[in-house]
Amino acid sequence: MYSITLIPGDGIGPEVTHSAKRVIEATGLKISWDIVNAGADVYKDRGVLVPDEVFESLEKNRIALKGPITTPVGCGFRSINVLLRKKYDLFSNIRPVKKIPGIETPFKDVDLVIFRENTEDLYSGIERSTSEDSAEAVKVITRKASLRIAKKAFEYAEKNNRKKVTAVHKANIMKLTDGLFLDCAREISKTYPDIEYEEVIIDNMCMQLVMNPSRFQVIVTTNLYGDILSDLCAGLVGGLGIVPGANIGEDMAIFEAVHGSAPDIAGKNIANPTALILSGAMMLNYIGETEKADAIADAVSKTISEGKYITMDLGGSSSTSDMTDAIIEKILESKQINTVLV
Numbered sequence: 001m002y003s004i005t006l007i008p009g010d011g012i013g014p015e016v017t018h019s020a021k022r023v024i025e026a027t028g029l030k031i032s033w034d035i036v037n038a039g040a041d042v043y044k045d046r047g048v049l050v051p052d053e054v055f056e057s058l059e060k061n062r063i064a065l066k067g068p069i070t071t072p073v074g075c076g077f078r079s080i081n082v083l084l085r086k087k088y089d090l091f092s093n094i095r096p097v098k099k100i101p102g103i104e105t106p107f108k109d110v111d112l113v114i115f116r117e118n119t120e121d122l123y124s125g126i127e128r129s130t131s132e133d134s135a136e137a138v139k140v141i142t143r144k145a146s147l148r149i150a151k152k153a154f155e156y157a158e159k160n161n162r163k164k165v166t167a168v169h170k171a172n173i174m175k176l177t178d179g180l181f182l183d184c185a186r187e188i189s190k191t192y193p194d195i196e197y198e199e200v201i202i203d204n205m206c207m208q209l210v211m212n213p214s215r216f217q218v219i220v221t222t223n224l225y226g227d228i229l230s231d232l233c234a235g236l237v238g239g240l241g242i243v244p245g246a247n248i249g250e251d252m253a254i255f256e257a258v259h260g261s262a263p264d265i266a267g268k269n270i271a272n273p274t275a276l277i278l279s280g281a282m283m284l285n286y287i288g289e290t291e292k293a294d295a296i297a298d299a300v301s302k303t304i305s306e307g308k309y310i311t312m313d314l315g316g317s318s319s320t321s322d323m324t325d326a327i328i329e330k331i332l333e334s335k336q337i338n339t340v341l342v
């Protein structure tokens with residue numbers, strides 16, 4: 001029996017985390033879910049954004065499945081997502097972007113993984129007004145953080161038979177900060193002579209990705225570029241509804257979709273649950289339940305390629321719960337087939 005923290009979040013968070021929980025349970029895995037929440041809704045009820053039980057649960061279980069949490073634009077509180085990533089040093093933000101058959105896009109094969117540094121850069125939270133009409137933000141890049149994210153990207157490439165790692169930067173302009181990041185990526189690349197290493201400037205990278213995304217396999221980059229490229233890459237494979245993610249540190253991991261709380265569709269039972277379900281599959285891989293993770297990925301893929309029960313963002317008309325039911329059905333079918341074969 002695993003003990004896992006579940007943070008529903010807000011907006012579409014509660015709907016898609018509920019779907020992911022149901023799908024994971026359908027694999028037969030025994031999980032004791034520790035359900036705790038944070039964010040604006042919690043603040044309204046209890047006057048606190050991140051109650052102590054969230055930290056306690058994370059520190060006890062060291063693993064969580066999390067829905068998106070809204071962050072106010074311009075003013076208001078800082079991002080709870082950034083807070084958790086920094087507090088627990090979840091330095092690797094890993095986002096696999098893969099074409100799923102059945103989703104119409106201009107590209108035949110997209111299969112890349114983004115390794116985004118998750119703890120520093122312009123997300124350092126160091127910002128100040130310098131006068132009524134000007135403000136500045138501090139971009140923090142350190143050798144330690146750059147080396148470890150580059151190492152994770154190369155380790156992943158080696159383990160998963162990926163032939164190339166692309167470091168994305170703007171060191172032509174930010175010579176010290178992005179320059180340091182590139183130095184670190186180069187240093188790590190030298191220890192992996194069998195993996196091709198290339199460097200691409202962020203603006204060129206955006207163009208290359210929308211022209212020929214299949215030329216990329218593993219992308220390693222700083223926090224802000226990684227954030228932006230993640231949404232861009234989601235657009236290459238059918239949108240934010242399908243791209244999962246993980247925030248991984250040395251001894252804790254939080255799994256969550258790339259997408260946010262999608263307030264425009266919240267509470268309507270129309271959000272695509274795929275991204276959070278696949279984040280759940282990544283979580284199962286992380287704990288070594290690879291067969292169950294594969295069963296989930298397979299069920300999602302079959303459901304989407306059949307096209308009968310898919311949500312609006314994928315061109316269908318099914319609700320979140322109908323699509324979830326269809327995925328669960330596929331898992332149960334495959335379990336029956338496996339039982340017969342045994």
Ligand code: NAD
Binds near residue numbers: 241242261262264271
């Ligand atoms: P968003 O990702 O929430 O939505 C962007 C667009 O994609 C919207 O049109 C939305 O309807 C659509 N979309 C997103 N997820 C979808 C899904 N599962 N199914 C179908 N359509 C989906 O981005 P946003 O609107 O810029 O951000 C909303 C809020 O979420 C902001 O407060 C932002 O700070 C927050 N956010 C949180 C996280 C997180 O918790 N990790 C990540 C990103 C954004």
